[in-house]
Amino acid sequence: SYELTQPPSVSVSPGQTARITCSGDAFPKQFAYWYQQKPGQAPVLVIYKDTKRPSGIPERFSGSSSGTTVTLTISGVQAEDEADYYCQSTDISGLYRNVFGIGTRVTVL
Amino acid sequence: QVQLVESGGGVVQPGRSLRLSCAASGFTFSNYAIQWVRQAPGKGLEWVAIISYDGSNTHYADSVKGRFTISRDNSKNKVFLQMNSVRAEDTAMYFCARDNYDNDGYSYGMDVWGQGTTVTVSS
Numbered sequence: 001s002y003e004l005t006q007p008p009s010v011s012v013s014p015g016q017t018a019r020i021t022c023s024g025d026a027f028p029k030q031f032a033y034w035y036q037q038k039p040g041q042a043p044v045l046v047i048y049k050d051t052k053r054p055s056g057i058p059e060r061f062s063g064s065s066s067g068t069t070v071t072l073t074i075s076g077v078q079a080e081d082e083a084d085y086y087c088q089s090t091d092i093s094g095l096y097r098n099v100f101g102i103g104t105r106v107t108v109l
Numbered sequence: 110q111v112q113l114v115e116s117g118g119g120v121v122q123p124g125r126s127l128r129l130s131c132a133a134s135g136f137t138f139s140n141y142a143i144q145w146v147r148q149a150p151g152k153g154l155e156w157v158a159i160i161s162y163d164g165s166n167t168h169y170a171d172s173v174k175g176r177f178t179i180s181r182d183n184s185k186n187k188v189f190l191q192m193n194s195v196r197a198e199d200t201a202m203y204f205c206a207r208d209n210y211d212n213d214g215y216s217y218g219m220d221v222w223g224q225g226t227t228v229t230v231s232s
Contacts, residue, residue, distance in 0.1 A: 001171065033218045035154070042204055042225060043146075043154065048218030086154050090216070096168040098144065098156040 002026065002091040004101035011107045018074040020104045022087030025068060032070035033088045034063060036081075037103075043086065047072060074106070082108045111135040111221050113205050118226030121195055129190040129226055131205030136221075138186040139163070142208040144219055145179065145190050147201035147228075155201070159208070160188060172198075195230045202227050 004024040012018040022032060032050050035043035045054050047063035050070060060075045074081055084103045091097040117129040131143060145157040158169045158179040167179050178191040188205060203226050206219035 031215055033216070035219070037154075042222040043206075043219070044222070045218045045220045048220075049215065054218070054220055084153075088154075088156075088219075096159070097170065098159065100146075100154040100156060103153040 002093065002097065002099050004087050004089060004099055006085075006087055006101035006104045008102065009105045009107065011109055012074075012077045013109045014079060015076055018077050018081070018106055020072045020074075020085050020087075020106070021069055022071070022101050023069045024087075024089055024099075026089055026091065027068045027070055028065055030089045032063065032065065034061075034072045035086045035088065036083045037086065038083045046085075077106075077108055079108050082106055113207065113221055113223035115203060115205055115223040115226035118203065118228045120229045120231060121192075122232050123196060123230055124194055127192045127195060127228060129192065129203055129205075129228070131188040131190075131223060133186045133188075133207070136207070139183040140209070142210065143179075143181065143188040144206050144208055145188075146204045146206060146219070147199075148204070148225075149198075149201045152201075157203070158190065192228070195228075197230050200228060200230045 006022050034047040036046050037043040046057050046061045050065045051063045062073045064071045086103045087101040112134045114132045121127045144159045160167050160179045164181045176194045181188045206222045209217045
């Protein structure tokens with residue numbers, strides 16, 4: 001089955017930059033999407049189609065892609081950015097399946 | 110405002126059935142695909158199923174294929190998830206989310222989510 005590989009955790013000091021990677025064989029054929037989830041809340045889309053930011057998402061969130069790895073970057077991390085971040089994409093094996101990574105817990109020190 | 114509201118969750122015995130609903134408001138429902146995503150307690154997100162804007166196409170995760178059925182009623186702005194032969198591993202919070210696709214068939218992402226409904230499978 002198709003898998004997306006993310007680190008389980010990332011720690012960063014306020015004002016620094018957090019980078020979360022996500023690897024998958026379907027990249028770059030398929031786009032990546034990133035979701036932020038805070039405890040007890042529904043996920044929020046923060047990046048779509050690898051690099052695009054939905055309206056209302058702060059500019060400090062950005063996405064990039066290189067080969068089979070995509071990256072979510074949070075520049076100038078703020079305390080409110082502490083959350084779980086999930087990458088998501090689509091299997092290209094011929095059967096339609098959406099897949100999420102395991103999620104990365106971002107801790108603001 | 111743009112909103113999705115899930116309902117129908119509860120405690121169900123293994124092997125029994127449950128039907129979840131997702132009610133939409135504040136947008137043109139028939140223009141959007143709807144996805145179901147679940148999250149077991151303390152675990153990550155797991156994609157469950159998707160239905161196209163007009164209900165003509167549906168797809169399922171291997172873990173639920175043959176047991177769950179997704180459907181929609183565009184006249185009522187609702188999507189349903191019929192869960193049959195439930196198992197303990199189906200215990201989770203179930204979210205519905207809207208999605209839209211460009212002319213090349215690529216998603217714009219799940220940009221609106223409901224708050225979820227909890228399903229507990231237990232005897």
